[in-house]
Amino acid sequence: MPELTAHSIPASHPLPPSLYAAPPADPPAPPVPPAAPPPPEPSGPENGSQGAAPPPSSPAVPPEIDSRTWEDFAVFRETFLMYLTPPGYAAALRTFGEMLHGMILEAFNPWPGWPESSTRTELRAALADLRHLEGFLGAVGREHVVSSLTRPDGRLSRFAARQAAEVAKIAQRIEAELAKLAAGEGE
């Protein structure tokens, strides 16, 4: 039986070089839309704590997130979890995410510090996530061009393109503010 120790902070082994490889330049195409919508069913516990309990076979849908509980959804993007429609799959990853987030908050202090303040680092991370959302909404905004959509979905697609531009504006403001501060300190 191995000897147990009080702490198990992972050693700082260098990661295998192959894992440093850049992500592929040609990302996978989005999945084919479902052929036909199934009978409507309510959302439920797959999506977090909100909502009424659905029948067990109900496909999972994105949760209604109260911004005050943002830390309950800190790991996985909902734009990814939306694909995990089998009941319980997305909920399992959210639970794993809660565990991972909790562990990180316990463990990150010995890790190397950031090159700038935590506020600026957090804003840079938020900026990256906003750019992701801009790209995602932009892709939804092109669906009316690249796919055959119903008329209402076509309208929604064009609306998504406009909202992508709104998200881009927020990202640009954050980017400009961070750049201004960095420039001011560099003088």
Added chain:
Amino acid sequence: MRRPPRSKPPALPSELEPYQPPAPFSWEERAVFRETLLFYFTQPGAGAVLRQVGTLLYDMTLGACGDWPEWPESQTRAELRAAVADLFQMQGFLSSIWKDGELSAAPAEDLPLCKRALDWSRVVARVAREIDGALGPIPGEVAP
């Protein structure tokens, strides 16, 4: 679970590569993990590895999801609903930066940024509400 008080040193030895937001990859190359999580992983290369794991997971998911239950609405609507959820999550994250400023947990030179974070969180929430309003309830669900 609340975030612990900040205790990170502001400086980093120059030979290490700290967390850096990713280069302008396509959104699909960071489709899984939030950057607001990955910034904690300051070990050199760790964020890149997790992004790569995310790409793999995303790819596998797209390969498998064709056999999974369909959404109760069209894909366009499901995608926008997921974006609404992520926007509200982002609102919460930006609000927490503002709160840190209010609690004097941020350095003085960053307080203006903390104040702006509240404005940005409100704009993000407005975008989320606009999309949510355009979607309406999920078919079969009773609007609150």
